[in-house]
Amino acid sequence: MLGEFEYLLISASSRLGDEAYGATIRIAIEEATGSACSVGALYTTLDRLEQKGLIETSMSEPTAQRGGRAKRLVRVTAKGAREASQFYRAVVRSSRGVAWEALPPGAR
Amino acid sequence: MHFLSGALRAEEREAVLGDCVELGMSSAQACREVAGLLLRRQFLAWLQWRPWLALLGLLMPLGFTLSHVSRHWADAATIHVWLYINTWTMAILQSSGARRDLVGVGGQLLFHFGTLVFWSFLAGLAGGRLSRGTTYWVGAAVFCFVVFAATIGTTTLARANPLNAPAFQDPSYWLLLPFAVRVGFVVLPALEGMRRGRRPARLSRAGWAIVFIAVLVVTGLAAPSLQRSLDAGRLASHAMSVHDAHLHDRVLTFVLGPPHAWIRRWLIPALMVWPAAYLVATSCVEQWRHPVRRTSETKRI
Numbered sequence: 393m394l395g396e397f398e399y400l401l402i403s404a405s406s407r408l409g410d411e412a413y414g415a416t417i418r419i420a421i422e423e424a425t426g427s428a429c430s431v432g433a434l435y436t437t438l439d440r441l442e443q444k445g446l447i448e449t450s451m452s453e454p455t456a457q458r459g460g461r462a463k464r465l466v467r468v469t470a471k472g473a474r475e476a477s478q479f480y481r482a483v484v485r486s487s488r489g490v491a492w493e494a495l496p497p498g499a500r
Numbered sequence: 501m502h503f504l505s506g507a508l509r510a511e512e513r514e515a516v517l518g519d520c521v522e523l524g525m526s527s528a529q530a531c532r533e534v535a536g537l538l539l540r541r542q543f544l545a546w547l548q549w550r551p552w553l554a555l556l557g558l559l560m561p562l563g564f565t566l567s568h569v570s571r572h573w574a575d576a577a578t579i580h581v582w583l584y585i586n587t588w589t590m591a592i593l594q595s596s597g598a599r600r601d602l603v604g605v606g607g608q609l610l611f612h613f614g615t616l617v618f619w620s621f622l623a624g625l626a627g628g629r630l631s632r633g634t635t636y637w638v639g640a641a642v643f644c645f646v647v648f649a650a651t652i653g654t655t656t657l658a659r660a661n662p663l664n665a666p667a668f669q670d671p672s673y674w675l676l677l678p679f680a681v682r683v684g685f686v687v688l689p690a691l692e693g694m695r696r697g698r699r700p701a702r703l704s705r706a707g708w709a710i711v712f713i714a715v716l717v718v719t720g721l722a723a724p725s726l727q728r729s730l731d732a733g734r735l736a737s738h739a740m741s742v743h744d745a746h747l748h749d750r751v752l753t754f755v756l757g758p759p760h761a762w763i764r765r766w767l768i769p770a771l772m773v774w775p776a777a778y779l780v781a782t783s784c785v786e787q788w789r790h791p792v793r794r795t796s797e798t799k800r801i
Contacts, residue, residue, distance in 0.1 A: 413515070413519075414515055414516070414518075414519040415518075415519040415522045415523050418519070418523070419523075430533060430536050430537075431516055431519065431520075431533040431534070431536065431537050432533065432536035432537035432538075432539070432540040432541075433540070435512065435515075435516065435537055436537070436540050436541065436544060451511055451514070451515070454514075454518075455518075457521075457522060458518035458519075458521050458522045459517070459518065459521040461514045461515070461517055461518030461521065462511075462514045462515065462518065463515060463518060463519075464511070464512070464514075464515035
């Protein structure tokens, strides 16, 4: 089964669609978790997911916004979507009847 | 920043530096992020068995042995070179016996230093093939350190012999020559071998067979001198005889047995041959799995 960070990365990539690459995925994960996401963790996880066949990456054209450097675009594969769905269902099932289900968003 | 990012693959460097620019990171923050990525990659790489086998099973033991044998052969060269330089006359070339001795000494030196290059290149090639990727630099650094540090606190029988004192008084002979031999005939060939080992280069089966037979022959011829380099080439700094064993030599004796034990006589030559054996075996397996017709794109070693 997927790890927690792997799930966050796949779900962020899926939500971002064609705009899923390092910087945007990082912002999405930081917004979702409220914690900083390091470049090291992001790129090593991208490599691991690609080796497992859960995502595919490709290099885009360079852009002036990025100082003339290309982006590493991320696309979730069918296998990655199945694994993410499995992880989500497992979390939902295991969370039923648990007290923190009733906590309002942002509560600690 | 550019020094750190230079350790990344080209495409990854593009993507990571572009992300840092897009996210508006300062130089210090970007350096921290790239350093963090490099450290994570090193950590993950060292979770595999290959880098450990390359480091502990190949680069360190071979570095140790090559350090001693290169110093032993450099010391042998010192005595001959010092004698010829200090006693040279044209009569040496006019005498057939002296000429024969000169050719013999020259041939011996050529064989010794050529053998060092051969062993070191193959060790580097096998080490680079095993530790492909991010662990290459650590393996190379450790190999270089072991080659230069393995003989610290020891001396050789040649140096301990008071009759050789005139030769070894000059720092050019006892310090510079062994250093130059290690750099020129051990470290540089090994690093070149490691650099080439990172690429998926192929040699034909016949080529590898020739390499393997050559290393067997060369190691067989050099085996007695190889053994002597660890027996008489590794004495305590204050030692005056082979029997005056340093603590490290007691450890060597405990691990490998006394100097004339069969395991010691066979294990050390086998150690020099195993990089070639590994390269031949992996090449045969690769060619069996992926038979490829030789094309212009296939790189040669």
